[in-house]
Amino acid sequence: MNRDVSLERRAVKLHAASFTAMSSPCEVLIETADEALALQLGHLSAAEAWRIETKYSRYLPDSVISRINNSHGAAVEVDTETASLIGFATQCYELSGGSFDVTSGVLRKAWRFDGSKALPDQSHIEQLLSRVGFDKLDWSPPHISLPTGMELDFGGIGKEYAVDRVLGLLTARFEGALLVNFGGDLAANKAPATGPWCVGVERPDTDKQARMLLDFSRGGMATSGDTHRYIEIDGQRYGHILDVRTGWPVTGAPRSVTVAAGSCVEAGLLATLAMLQGEQAEGFLGEQGVQHWCLR
Amino acid sequence: MQLKKRSPAELRLGLMAATCALLVQSAHGQEATDTTADGEKPLQIDAGALYYKENAGRIQSYDAIVTVRKDFGDEYILGLNAAYDSLSGGSPTGAIPNRAAQTFATPSGTSVKAATGAPVTYTTASGRTVAQLSKVSVYTAAPGTLPIDSGFHDQRVAGDISWSQPLGQNNKIAVGGHLSHEEDFRSASANVSFSRDFYSKNTTLGISASTEFDNVNPVGGIPLAGSDYTKLQKGSDRTKQVTGGQLGLTQVLARNWITQVNISYDSSSGYLTDPYKIVSVLDSKGAITGYRFESRPESRARRSIYMGNKVAIGSSVLDLSLRHGTDDWGINNDTIDARYRFNLGSDDLYIEPHLRYYQQSAADFYHLYVSSPGVLPTYMSADPRLAAFTARTIGFKIGVKLQDQDEVSVRVEAYQQDAKVRSSTLTGLSGLDLNPSLQSFICQLNWRFSY
Known part of the structure; x- marks a missing residue:
């Protein structure tokens, strides 16, 4: 490192x-x-x-996350900072109606967003979906019990x-x-x-010169969407944001969503939630009344 | 957990509240976590002073020790250590007490008086006649007392350097060196160790090796081993080497219990005799007829097994260790050592009582005295450190934590060593304590601070 x-x-x-x-x-x-x-x-x-x-x-075997992920269902006591992050993830899960889920990471085992044209096996996705779901874990602060096979x-x-x-x-x-x-x-x-600070947002093209320049003074700003992480099959582009209900990437989402909010965490969450709305991303952000820039 | 569709305003406000809760917590946790970042840390310095005193006018020493530790982050650690000791007083020569006064030459002395007090002269190994040399330095042991050359003075300076660092994901390597210098003894050593963590650092296996090279250059020269004390047959300096190795296993047994097992082996060769030690020669009735310089084998191999435990009990820590050692000189020893550290009132003040018990058997060639006429043994020593004895240490340490890692501590300990064989049935020795107990006292002051 x-x-x-x-x-x-x-x-x-x-x-x-x-x-x-x-x-x-x-x-x-x-x-x-x-x-x-x-x-x-x-x-x-x-x-x-x-x-x-x-x-x-x-990826680090000694990290708090690895300790929880390798606990095989046993209750793990976590420190204050980790507890507040899990608490935050709980609230986000509830507020998003279950679409923002920190246990959804295992779905990545099926999807490789490296620009390739391979679609995963549906049976593999379904098998992985059985290991996803924030409601399957037990969070009684400061103890978390994560069923075997699930990952935070x-x-x-x-x-x-x-x-x-x-x-x-x-x-x-x-x-x-x-x-x-x-x-x-x-x-x-x-x-x-x-x-004000002048911030450039990269356009979802390979030409890095094409930037959108934004003025920014205070608060947080985050972007969801990665121009290099997708799969394209039969002209259909699958981005890397996965829908936990289907195990499939969200379709019709913008290539990138940038949101400005009170803090970076809040902006990042709103951007991710907007991506999950697919076609309705802009509508969702409009309803939230936040400054946003969607690139399609 | 009930999941329902939220209104836009509900979602926005909920998110703002959740974010706020997360970041407010983190602002509170800020100071505590600042120091947990694994970056470069300030210099940690330990400055200490130690006073050591033995009973009956034996050794007394004042030591100053400075240890510097620099953590460059990511477990790259440099350690430096410097010590200065000033010793005075004397150790038992090995000669036993006698009913009459005994007079001896100091090691640098060039004339010797026999037990009767009559002056004698002898020719040295180099052919010089002692009587021709002008300076005479003698000391006398009063009747019934243990002969001790109390005119001894020496100064020791020593330095250590060590470096340890990770090697790949789970390995650690450390190297170190040591130099020390006294008027009559110089020592240089080097060591290297390697350890590897297994099972999420719950198990650590370590292996280490060391080698030491010493030069012994006693005041007045090296006496011919086993020779007549009065003849002063002396040669030039000698050397000795020690090589050793250790295998260690550290295991976390429970969340509050860590245990360590070490197996050690070392082998010494060269001049292992103490040039200042002598053995009394007695006739069949117990009357002193003379003295011989001691003589030890020129090799020694030692093995030991050690088991240590640290157990946390609430905010207290129990440190309990056992050690068994054996060597080819016939010395078998056992140690049990216990420390219990607990806070007094606040977290800033702690006390740590310490108890230690040690026992050993005598070396095969240990003799309180040898008899003449008769064939004297090839190897012989009356050094009390090679006798069968038991030893007890009792003491405590008090520490006050200042800001950050800074700490001031005082350690006070008392030690008593009792030989198992202290008397003889020989008529001339009846009623004499031939191997009196040793008592010593240690007081150490230490100040740890960051720079």
């Missing part, structure tokens, strides 16, 4: 600290001329991102959570303007003295 934090001066009073976490390029923009301070805040940001990544990674995956909220946490950590120590950007999911505390 690359544990470098690099610092670059972007303007007289603007430093950018960059590092890699959660398989994404991460950048923290800090409105200060003080290089030492910027580097210190950059290291603090990276340490926090790596901490969350290590704690909740599905905080991948859908982990990066957004890390963005909000890092912004929280930095604002407790620094009064200037900050923008935290982890692979396109971002949060800011306020606009710099020179005007």
